[in-house]
Amino acid sequence: MNVLISGGAKNGKTGFAQDIAVRLSAGGRRWYVATMIPYDDEDRKRIKKHIDDRAGMGFITIEAGKNVGSVFEKAGGNGTFLVDSVTALLMNEMFSTHGGEADPEAVGRCIGGLSEILNKAGNAVFVTDYIYSDAFRYDEFTENYRASLARLDRYLAEKCDTVIELCAGSVIFHKGGLEL
Amino acid sequence: MDFIIGGAYQGKLEYAKNKYGLKDGQIYICREDKDVNFGRRCVYNIQEFTLYCVKNGIDATEYFKEHRPEWENSVLICEDIFCGVVPLGKDMRAWREMTGRLCAYLSKEAESVTRIFLGLEQKLK
Numbered sequence: 001m002n003v004l005i006s007g008g009a010k011n012g013k014t015g016f017a018q019d020i021a022v023r024l025s026a027g028g029r030r031w032y033v034a035t036m037i038p039y040d041d042e043d044r045k046r047i048k049k050h051i052d053d054r055a056g057m058g059f060i061t062i063e064a065g066k067n068v069g070s071v072f073e074k075a076g077g078n079g080t081f082l083v084d085s086v087t088a089l090l091m092n093e094m095f096s097t098h099g100g101e102a103d104p105e106a107v108g109r110c111i112g113g114l115s116e117i118l119n120k121a122g123n124a125v126f127v128t129d130y131i132y133s134d135a136f137r138y139d140e141f142t143e144n145y146r147a148s149l150a151r152l153d154r155y156l157a158e159k160c161d162t163v164i165e166l167c168a169g170s171v172i173f174h175k176g177g178l179e180l
Numbered sequence: 181m182d183f184i185i186g187g188a189y190q191g192k193l194e195y196a197k198n199k200y201g202l203k204d205g206q207i208y209i210c211r212e213d214k215d216v217n218f219g220r221r222c223v224y225n226i227q228e229f230t231l232y233c234v235k236n237g238i239d240a241t242e243y244f245k246e247h248r249p250e251w252e253n254s255v256l257i258c259e260d261i262f263c264g265v266v267p268l269g270k271d272m273r274a275w276r277e278m279t280g281r282l283c284a285y286l287s288k289e290a291e292s293v294t295r296i297f298l299g300l301e302q303k304l305k
Contacts (some may be wrong), residue, residue: 008263036265126295130263132187133264134261134265135261135267135276146189147188147189150190153298159297172302174297
């Protein structure tokens with residue numbers, strides 16, 4: 001089963017996704033696909049908090065800031081994969097090469113990797129961020145990123161069995177359900 | 181009138197095209213530098229027209245009320261711009277408020293209200 005979880009920032013998406021992944025795995029192997037590449041102490045603190053939060057939940061952490069399709073090689077098999085987050089994945093693929101310019105191939109690479117997980121994992125939970133509803137005129141750079149993330153989100157929404165919007169920790173089902 | 185709302189890049193227009201069988205020639209795309217044209221079945225990007233209203237001292241909701249017979253049977257589409265921080269610029273704040281008021285009016289008047297979330301429809305009315 002594949003589940004997509006979206007919503008605004010700081011709504012408890014990661015914690016919720018971890019619970020879902022644990023339940024989906026039904027005692028089987030579970031992988032936490034860590035996508036954040038730390039750049040400063042703030043990032044490192046956030047990562048530490050996430051690691052502490054999931055301690056004792058039985059996740060094995062796989063670092064995949066880029067090339068998310070590579071997780072199977074690293075995991076050496078299937079199981080339940082929690083990809084947290086699509087937002088960071090795209091950021092890394094789009095901006096960390098190409099000398100500061102947005103890489104036009106980034107969306108394609110992300111879709112390639114995500115489709116591997118959708119098709120092979122067994123169970124997967126994807127976390128993304130809803131960044132599409134503010135009254136602001138962004139620069140072209142940021143608009144390009146927003147439009148690209150929307151392509152990934154909509155691709156996942158189409159492919160996943162269940163699509164959830166988390167609002168202040170409460171669940172809105174946009175597609176499917178969770179019978180766990 | 182059918183009202184469609186949703187964030188940027190969520191597939192609102194694509195949804196409307198499929199749902200109502202709209203051709204490109206039946207869609208009017210609003211701009212921030214132009215008056216709205218209700219001559220086509222679907223009016224898209226209404227948030228651009230409300231920005232035009234802010235810049236030109238027009239009350240968007242009053243304007244819609246005055247032209248009601250022209251859009252009564254239309255498909256109206258507006259971007260949801262209401263979840264970010266309070267905008268810093270005065271015009272942007274006025275724009276958000278005017279768009280919000282207009283959306284509330286249109287929701288009330290609409291036969292159906294649909295929110296599009298990641299390409300998926302959510303029936304609100």
